[in-house]
Amino acid sequence: GAVVSQHPSRVICKSGTSVKIECRSLDFQATTMFWYRQFPKKSLMLMATSNEGSKATYEQGVEKDKFLINHASLTLSTLTVTSAHPEDSSFYICSARDSYSNYGYTFGSGTRLTVV
């Protein structure tokens, strides 16, 4: 089945620094990928939709200058958390859909970001 690889799985960074998270579709091409954020004991919240070759679309309330998304190829999307602060600490998850699969969306394993 479709596989989405997300890296790193866990990262700790200092306040004010930037962190990049990668999301790769391993055995299919994804023109669209999605980024979610999940706070402890909460459900996943869609942050943005990443479109290959064009600008990402962000959900209401998500700062596009803070969460930079790049989708330069059909198999890679990156999320950069810029000038991270402790309140950005969260579980970030990407997903993609194989257009030719009937299995719906495939999710990465998630990235636990801790900002200290």
Added chain:
Amino acid sequence: DAKTTQPPSMDCAEGRAANLPCNHSTISGNEYVYWYRQIHSQGPQYIIHGLKNNETNEMASLIITEDRKSSTLILPHATLRDTAVYYCIVRVVTRRGGADGLTFGKGTHLIIQP
């Protein structure tokens, strides 16, 4: 996407069938019912989906009522590894790309008891 309602938590004994209900009374005719689960600190995992017929795969069975206003996910022989949050999501499926991300509700926290 239509809204779904699920119980916040359920317990099930190991080895028994786990039956997870989902109400989706406002579902449209072209919306599928999808089930995902999320084991602690992992990304969600696809389980099964259906439109109106009952479906079965190696993981689970999906029973959709005739009026499609509700469905039940059945894990036939629950194991401790099935402890997770289970999400029922309804959405239109397009052939091309899936333009929209999924909207997750609060799901059901299924706890399998030894």
